[in-house]
Amino acid sequence: MSSEELGASLSDLALGSRAPTASQVGSSGDPSSDGGTQVTCFTEDLHDVTLHFQIIRFSKQIYAWVGCNSAKFGHLYAAASTRPGNGVSVTSVLGGTSDNTGLSMARRLVLKTGLNIVLACNIPKDSPMLEAAAERKLVEKLRTLGYIRSKPGEASTSTTG
Numbered sequence: 037m038s039s040e041e042l043g044a045s046l047s048d049l050a051l052g053s054r055a056p057t058a059s060q061v062g063s064s065g066d067p068s069s070d071g072g073t074q075v076t077c078f079t080e081d082l083h084d085v086t087l088h089f090q091i092i093r094f095s096k097q098i099y100a101w102v103g104c105n106s107a108k109f110g111h112l113y114a115a116a117s118t119r120p121g122n123g124v125s126v127t128s129v130l131g132g133t134s135d136n137t138g139l140s141m142a143r144r145l146v147l148k149t150g151l152n153i154v155l156a157c158n159i160p161k162d163s164p165m166l167e168a169a170a171e172r173k174l175v176e177k178l179r180t181l182g183y184i185r186s187k188p189g190e191a192s193t194s195t196t197g
Contacts, residue, residue, distance in 0.1 A: 076181060082169045087159075089174060093183060097152035100145070102138070102159060102170050110158025111135060115142035117150070129154075135161045141171045148175060148184050 074093040079086060088103040103110070111131030118125045124146045126139055138157030145153045159167050178184045 074181075076177065078177065080173050082173070083166055085166060087166075087170050087173065089170075089177065091174075091177065091181070091183075093181070097154065098145070098149060098178070098183060099154045099156075100174060101156040102174065104159045104166070104170075106158070108158045110156050111138055113138050113142040113155045113157070114153070115146045115155070116152040117146055130156075137161045137163075137167055141167065141174075144171070145175070145178075149178065151183070 092099040112129040115126040142155040
């Protein structure tokens, strides 16, 4: 391939690629259907601590960050379901193995969502109640956003009678 052909191919490639539309990147619609990304950020005050959350939903995975009193990144975990036993494998991508705060949270999120999870967490390791409260708020938000489907047995009980 000559340099002119290569230059023409690259210019065709540059012209053919387009920026993502608002439906592909934004907070509207179902990202799994259009291949887009959905970003959600929120803050909660729990147990005299401010927790910051960021959720980024891709087509087949969720990235979540939980920050405690600061914008520190914390430890990073990656979790995915494994076959054939439908188990979950979790690994620490960043951070030491002595502080595994967030590891079990990532495992449970995979089981609840059915998606791969990348979780960054900087909750102090000596605060199991804070970790549980943060996970509860995160799951509540994921359910509100429609990333966790209610199981038939978990549907809201209606009072008939």
